[in-house]
Amino acid sequence: MASYRIRQYREQDYEAVRSVFARGILEHAPAGYRTFLRSARAQLALLILFVGVRAAAGSWVLGLGAVAVALVASWIQVRSLSTTYVQQALSTDLLDVSTSYLRAPNSCFWVAEVKGTVVGMVAVSPPEDPAEREVALELKRMSVSKDYRGQGISKALCGEVLRFARARGFGAVVLSTSMVQVAAQRLYEGQGFRKVGASSPSLLAAVLCFQVYRYRCDLPGRTTAPPR
Template sequence: MASYRIRQYRDQDYDAVRTLFAHGILEHAPAGYRHFLHSARAQLGLLVFFVAVRAAAGYWVLGLGAVALVLAATWLLVRSFSTSYVRQALSTDLCDITTSYLRAPDSCFWVAEAGGSVVGMVAVAPPQDPAERGVALELKRMSVSKDYRGQGVSKALCGEVLRFARARGYGAVVLSTSMVQVAAQRLYEGQGFKKVGAFSPSLLGSLLCFQIFHYRCDLPGHTAAP
């Protein structure tokens, strides 16, 4: 197992953190595309589209070509969905990490360092949901380099967030993760998180059969939320 340490973010980590985050999000685009292709809604829609084009044009080859164009366009939409999310994050809280997480109240940002390089990251901040403010903190921006997955880095980063929230008297930690991030879901569930909701983040997300899962971990010593 590789040696690493968890420490607070420093300004010199800026480029490495932003690159790690972008790569971590974009690598899930193929999984999102496969999920769309495997959904019953997508398969039925493609079949109906093929039959309609075949009937209108009179050639099955044209029908297959039309379906291929739809599949290519769908991949571009999935990729655009991911890149838009990355751009939004890099232009907001990850644009000024120190101000967003180290100077803001009840917030922090940690990195995992190995061999002098940043190989993991996680942040914590008050949640956007007004109903959770003052009750819980939100785990955000979790990402670990591919070469260091399965070595306890994610678990250690998650533990920092849980300890941080507990030390400040909060009763829970909440987070959101996508339906295609199966390994992340297993990690969070192993740390005591429970799925408490799901939603599509946009109309495009609904069309792509894509959902975001909400998780919550009630901390020991506090009454669980109803």
């Protein structure tokens, strides 16, 4: 097991952070595709497509060909969910990490480092929901390189966020994670988070049976009001 340390983000971490984040998100695309294929909606649609083309063209080959084209198109669309999310993050808060997290109130950004190499990351900031901003902070951009998982790094990063929020008098930490990130869900639940909602982030996501889960962890021992 590699020895790691958690520290605050530095400007020299910029490219490594963006790379770790992008790889971590894109690697979940195959799981998202498998989830789509297992859904009753997708299976029914493919069956209807096959039967329809078979009846119209009178050819099993054309029917199977139509299904194959649909499968390829579905994969492209599932992949686009991940790539669009990555592009959005890299062009917004991860475009200038210091401004987004180190100079903003009630925000911070940490990296996990092994022998001088950044292998993990996590951020915290006020939630987008105005109703939550008075009582909670949001855990964001959690990612650990594949080769360094299972060593407690994700748990340690999560702990930094919980301690940060508690020290500033907030009563809860919220986060969002996708339905295919099963290991992340187990991690968060093990740290006291509970699932409080689920939604599809776009029409395309809804069509592809893709959901984002919302989690919340209530922090005990809040003694002060959060800073304004």
